[in-house]
Amino acid sequence: MEQIAALLVSAHIIGDFALQPKFMAENKQKPVVLLLHAAIHATLAWALCLCWTCWIIPVSIFIAHGVIDLLKQRNGMKPSTSFIIDQIAHIIFLLLLAGVLSQLLSLPVLPDLYYKGVVLSAGLAAATRGSGFLVGLVTREILDNNNLKPDGLIDGGQLIGLLERGLIFLFMLIGQPMAIGFLVTAKSILRFEEAKQQPFAEYILIGTLLSFALAIALSALAIRVASPGT
Structure with missing residues (x-):
């Protein structure tokens, strides 16, 4: 579970902080932009986990990420507080998803160098x-x-x-x-x-x-x- 959880969280970090341009961060109140942002996260997580037949990863992340970001726009909190709560919500969901995946599927064993590269890239981001x-x-x-x-x-x-x-x-x-x-x-x-x-x-x-x-x-x-x- 630890490895898949680390990869899912790493994909989220890379998607939110390395692959999200400024115009997207500032225009997620527009449905098309929000859906595109959620799609990027879903695709990235699916790709990085190297579990090509596991459609639960992109589908669940696409839905959950879009819903969480939509709620963030309507919470009325200070931007810094909203940012922290938003990130916590995303990470909690991804950890729960990792727990479900570890119970339902036989996940592939990933090369050590690949795993370290993804996690460290996310850490840098x-x-x-x-x-x-x-x-x-x-x-x-x-x-x-x-x-x-x-x-x-x-x-x-x-x-x-x-x-x-x-x-x-x-x-x-x-x-x-x-x-x-x-x-x-x-x-x-x-x-x-x-x-x-x-x-x-x-x-x-x-x-x-x-x-x-x-x-x-x-x-x-x-x-x-x-x-x-x-």
């Missing part, structure tokens, strides 16, 4: 893009609530965060987590002037700590799941 969505939502809410308007390049902070989380994933993957300390130091030096103003200092600190914490946790989890015997 989660640590960089996935956590970036949440960090962006949280920091945007902070800016709006406090009427803060930071200067800088358009999407510059988003790109910096993406790169720093990518480096964190790399450091964790090669077994050098201590190198993350150099990232913290470098970022502190580069943001020194902004940090002199208390509102921006707190905003930067919250965003940085959340970004680093999510990247470290998701990277460690992906590496652990990719190598369950170690």
Whole structure:
């Protein structure tokens, strides 16, 4: 069950954070876009699990993913809270599906290299893009609530965060987590002037700590799941 669960969740992460363009994320209230998004998830999960005769995978994921995303649009919660609940709902469904599949079917044994490649690819997407969505939502809410308007390049902070989380994933993957300390130091030096103003200092600190914490946790989890015997 563990392997199929990991592949289903990995497919979800890749579909949501690596294969979902901005226009699709912003237009899922349109039925055609929502159905296309659900179809991508269903097809990706079916393909990655290498269980070609198991139609329950694409059919159930197509329906469940579409319904969950539809409910997300109507819950009226803060964007950050809605994002977290939405992801939890998707993962719970996929874990339940994995349990059903393990009871009903004889699932194929997948090559170790293939399994690790899929899980680590999903881990990279989660640590960089996935956590970036949440960090962006949280920091945007902070800016709006406090009427803060930071200067800088358009999407510059988003790109910096993406790169720093990518480096964190790399450091964790090669077994050098201590190198993350150099990232913290470098970022502190580069943001020194902004940090002199208390509102921006707190905003930067919250965003940085959340970004680093999510990247470290998701990277460690992906590496652990990719190598369950170690």
